[in-house]
Amino acid sequence: KQEVTQIPAALSVPEGENLVLNCSFTDSAIYNLQWFRQDPGKGLTSLLLIQSSQREQTSGRLNASLDKSSGRSTLYIAASQPGDSATYLCAAPSNTGNQFYFGTGTSLTVIP
Amino acid sequence: KAGVTQTPRYLIKTRGQQVTLSCSPISGHRSVSWYQQTPGQGLQFLFEYFSETQRNKGNFPGRFSGRQFSNSRSEMNVSTLELGDSALYLCASSLASDGTDTIYFGEGSWLTVV
Numbered sequence: 395k396q397e398v399t400q401i402p403a404a405l406s407v408p409e410g411e412n413l414v415l416n417c418s419f420t421d422s423a424i425y426n427l428q429w430f431r432q433d434p435g436k437g438l439t440s441l442l443l444i445q446s447s448q449r450e451q452t453s454g455r456l457n458a459s460l461d462k463s464s465g466r467s468t469l470y471i472a473a474s475q476p477g478d479s480a481t482y483l484c485a486a487p488s489n490t491g492n493q494f495y496f497g498t499g500t501s502l503t504v505i506p
Numbered sequence: 507k508a509g510v511t512q513t514p515r516y517l518i519k520t521r522g523q524q525v526t527l528s529c530s531p532i533s534g535h536r537s538v539s540w541y542q543q544t545p546g547q548g549l550q551f552l553f554e555y556f557s558e559t560q561r562n563k564g565n566f567p568g569r570f571s572g573r574q575f576s577n578s579r580s581e582m583n584v585s586t587l588e589l590g591d592s593a594l595y596l597c598a599s600s601l602a603s604d605g606t607d608t609i610y611f612g613e614g615s616w617l618t619v620v
Contacts, residue, residue: 425604426606436614437611437613438596440611443607445606485609488605490604491603491605492603493539493554494539494609495551496548
């Protein structure tokens with residue numbers, strides 16, 4: 395069974411700082427890895443999908459990397475803003491692809 | 507285009523009652539999956555449907571059931587509610603059911619059992 399871990403559980407940074415969120419997974423035979431953002435009381439918003447053949451994926455100030463051999467993915471947020479404050483979750487699909495395993499998330503607070 | 511729509515958004519039920527939650531996927535998406543989110547357990551997979559067939563089920567008791575209709579809309583039902591069923595129930599849809607596409611989530615249904 396795939397296990398997904400996110401460290402740290404919480405992170406607080408001043409506005410403007412660059413930061414990295416970490417995601418580890420145990421089964422490297424994954425199709426892809428997805429990053430999501432969740433605001434309090436809301437559903438999940440998809441941020442980035444990295445296919446297993448890719449090493450990086452970028453969207454605006456976000457850059458996600460995937461290293462299957464080490465079982466790691468990182469989400470890099472450049473020039474953080476208070477509006478980036480949210481919980482960030484990563485998810486890896488099962489080997490059948492019809493189920494996703496989620497990490498417990500990193501709660502990010504960007505201080506103005 | 508419209509996103510994933512879940513109804514109702516909030517509901518309060520009493521122990522022993524049953525509840526039905528509804529999910530309308532993004533137009534054209536045939537895969538619908540359900541997750542339970544609680545502070546202690548995080549996001550836990552409930553089940554996944556594709557073309558009206560349940561293809562996978564998580565480790566939940568038989569009180570949790572679901573179905574998908576021909577228009578891809580899905581419902582999940584929880585019978586004999588327990589206090590521990592209080593959670594945010596999230597529905598997600600995707601084009602494919604093989605894990606290769608982005609999954610899109612609805613805003614969720616907040617269930618409180620008293």
